[in-house]
Amino acid sequence: MIVIISNQFDFAIDYVVRELNRRGENTLRINSEDLINHPVVTTFPDFSYKITFQGKMMEINKQLKSVWFRRPGKPFEWLSHKEKPSPQVLRFVEDQWHSFLEGLLAIPDVLWVNNISRNQDAECKIIQLMAAQKVGFKLPKTCITSDAGKAKAFSDMLNGEVIVKALYAPLIEYDDKDYFIFTNKIKPELIDHDSLKLAPCIFQEFISPKTEYRITVIGDDIFPVTVNPGNDSTHVDWRKEKCEIKFKSCEVPSLIKKRCFDLVAELDLVFGAIDLVERDGHFYFLEINPNGEWAWLQEEAGLDIASSIATTLAKGLEIP
Amino acid sequence: MKRSTEPLLFRYKQGCCSPSRAGVQMKDEFRYDEDIQMAVTLEDGRWVPVIEMQDDPKKPKPITKKADIEKGDDQKDERRWR
Numbered sequence: 001m002i003v004i005i006s007n008q009f010d011f012a013i014d015y016v017v018r019e020l021n022r023r024g025e026n027t028l029r030i031n032s033e034d035l036i037n038h039p040v041v042t043t044f045p046d047f048s049y050k051i052t053f054q055g056k057m058m059e060i061n062k063q064l065k066s067v068w069f070r071r072p073g074k075p076f077e078w079l080s081h082k083e084k085p086s087p088q089v090l091r092f093v094e095d096q097w098h099s100f101l102e103g104l105l106a107i108p109d110v111l112w113v114n115n116i117s118r119n120q121d122a123e124c125k126i127i128q129l130m131a132a133q134k135v136g137f138k139l140p141k142t143c144i145t146s147d148a149g150k151a152k153a154f155s156d157m158l159n160g161e162v163i164v165k166a167l168y169a170p171l172i173e174y175d176d177k178d179y180f181i182f183t184n185k186i187k188p189e190l191i192d193h194d195s196l197k198l199a200p201c202i203f204q205e206f207i208s209p210k211t212e213y214r215i216t217v218i219g220d221d222i223f224p225v226t227v228n229p230g231n232d233s234t235h236v237d238w239r240k241e242k243c244e245i246k247f248k249s250c251e252v253p254s255l256i257k258k259r260c261f262d263l264v265a266e267l268d269l270v271f272g273a274i275d276l277v278e279r280d281g282h283f284y285f286l287e288i289n290p291n292g293e294w295a296w297l298q299e300e301a302g303l304d305i306a307s308s309i310a311t312t313l314a315k316g317l318e319i320p
Numbered sequence: 321m322k323r324s325t326e327p328l329l330f331r332y333k334q335g336c337c338s339p340s341r342a343g344v345q346m347k348d349e350f351r352y353d354e355d356i357q358m359a360v361t362l363e364d365g366r367w368v369p370v371i372e373m374q375d376d377p378k379k380p381k382p383i384t385k386k387a388d389i390e391k392g393d394d395q396k397d398e399r400r401w402r
Contacts (some may be wrong), residue, residue, distance in 0.1 A: 008352040008359060017357050029357040044325055054354055152368045171336075179333040190331075194324035201329055 001026045002313045005101060007033050007073030013304035016068070016313075025314050026063065028053065033073030035097050042103060049103060049217050060104070065316030066111040067104055068309070069119065070291070081175060107207045111316045113218075113270040113309070114290055122267040122290035125167050125202060126311035129285070135256075135262035137276075137285035140207055146200040148193040155188040161206040163236060164187060167199075183237035207284055210277040212238055213252065216294050216305060217272045219312040223294075223303045224252045247301045252276075256283050260294040263288060270312065349379075 003018060006013045009033040020027045030038075030051070039052045049061040075093045076084050084090060102116060114122070121127055126144065133139055143154040144167060155162045163183050170181035186207060212227040228246040229238040238245055256276070263285075264272040273292025277284050294305045352368060353360045360367040363374060373379070 011359060011371060014369060018369065018371065021356060027357065031352070052364040164329065164332075170329060170333075172330070172333055178336040180336050181329045181332050182334060184332045191328070192324065195326060195330075197326040198324070199327040199329070 001028060001058075001060060002031045002066050002068070002144055003027075003060065003064060003104065004068045004070060004313075005072050006033055006068075006070035006102060007031050007077070010071050010104060011282075011306050012293065015295060015298055016309050019306050019310040020313070023310065023314065025310070028060070028198065029060065030101075031073055032097060032101065033075055033077045035100075036075050036093070041099060042100075047106070051301050053238075061107045064104070064107050064110050066113065066313045068113045068313055070114055072101070087233045109317055111270065111313070113312060114272075115268065118268045119290045122272070122288060123168065128267070132259075132263055132264045132288070134283040135259050135266055137259055137263070138282055140205040140284050140286070142205070144200055145203065145205045146197050148191050150190045151196060151201075152188045155186070155191070158205050160188055161186075161208075163204050163206045165202045165204070167202055185236050206236070207277050207279050210279045213250070213274075213276040213278065213283075214247070214297070215252065215256075215260050215274045215276060216292070216297065216303075217260050217274065218305065218308045219270055219315075221308040221312075222257055222306070223262060223297065223301075223305055224250050224257075225297060225301045225303070226250045247297055249301045249303055252283070271309070 002025055004013055004017070004027065006029065013029065017027060017029060030052075035051075039057075041050045041057070042048060047061060048059055050057045050059050052058070074090075075097060085093070104110070105112075105116070112118075129139055129142060141154075141158065143150060145151050162185070164186040165183040166181050172179040172181070183226075186203070212229075214225050214227055216225075217222040225247045227238045227272060228248065230236050260272075260274050263274065264270070267288070267290070269290050271290070273289040273294060275286040275288070277286060297303045298305050350359055351367075352358075352359050354368065356369070359370040361370050361373050
């Protein structure tokens with residue numbers, strides 16, 4: 001059995017589920033926001049791990065070969081603020097379900113794409129940069145600091161050609177609207193002590209002009225694309241472009257491919273979406289998204305990433 | 321002088337195109353089909369997977385919290401579950 005943990009609005013999953021359905025793979029999609037409608041039971045000393053779907057209690061521990069930990073939903077996630085239980089109840093319910101799902105890790109000989117803890121570790125930019133350097137990638141000059149003096153000195157060293165970005169997922173959720181913090185160029189005079197001391201940021205050499213790459217690694221497969229946000233090769237963050245951006249399948253040097261595979265292995269991942277930039281023939285590592293998006297590449301760049309994910313999940317650990 | 325209570329990066333925050341969590345609802349034209357474990361939409365009198373729906377500008381599109389993510393803003397995951 002293949003278990004996919006996500007939410008029912010995650011349409012990227014649908015591409016993989018369709019492929020697994022075509023292949024006749026025994027697949028269970030757990031939309032975790034809906035778990036409160038699916039009774040569960042785990043027993044000891046004769047270990048069993050069961051979840052009810054469509055009125056049938058499925059003994060997952062006896063058939064599980066792989067888990068895709070995608071984008072779990074939260075109980076009550078889709079209710080309006082007025083309809084939701086209190087924050088205390090929400091937190092408690094979420095924590096209990098999360099812990100129950102983590103219990104899947106107790107089932108032996110299962111492939112995780114990716115292991116929950118490894119995913120979390122790999123989200124840390126400092127760990128990413130260290131791992132990328134270890135496998136041979138060049139890094140842009142980088143200073144991670146909460147000290148305005150250090151940040152300004154770093155900016156001066158690079159003649160002000162510096163970008164600033166968040167150290168961790170910069171999604172800011174308000175009641176009525178979400179906000180995101182992309183990568184931005186920053187002038188040294190805007191770096192002020194009081195606001196920077198509240199949270200450290202990544203200050204990094206601005207590499208320009210450049211060609212950007214998104215390289216998706218799944219098991220033994222690799223899917224490099226170039227990212228072209230129009231004619232401007234001096235842009236700061238391609239994710240700000242919503243319409244003009246083009247993704248095109250491409251080749252990268254074999255050494256770069258090897259480093260991408262090595263990086264995913266170094267972080268003990270199976271899947272990773274890696275952002276690189278190239279200038280004057282040199283490739284620089286920017287970041288890896290251990291749970292990055294890819295569905296838009298399926299359509300636009302004509303890459304059958306869903307099939308690759310399905311194959312990886314279907315193989316499991318391939319224990320002889 | 322008033323001290324800052326917002327981190328430096330907040331001055332760069334940009335509104336997401338996709339709705340907030342509470343703003344996302346599965347509309348009547350769409351539903352989740354437990355049999356095939358995919359979202360489906362009504363097309364010419366039959367339910368078809370959303371990912372196979374015809375590109376008709378007049379037809380409503382499913383609204384997901386990932387409208388931004390599909391363009392590369394892929395860090396909406398919070399730590400693990402929360």
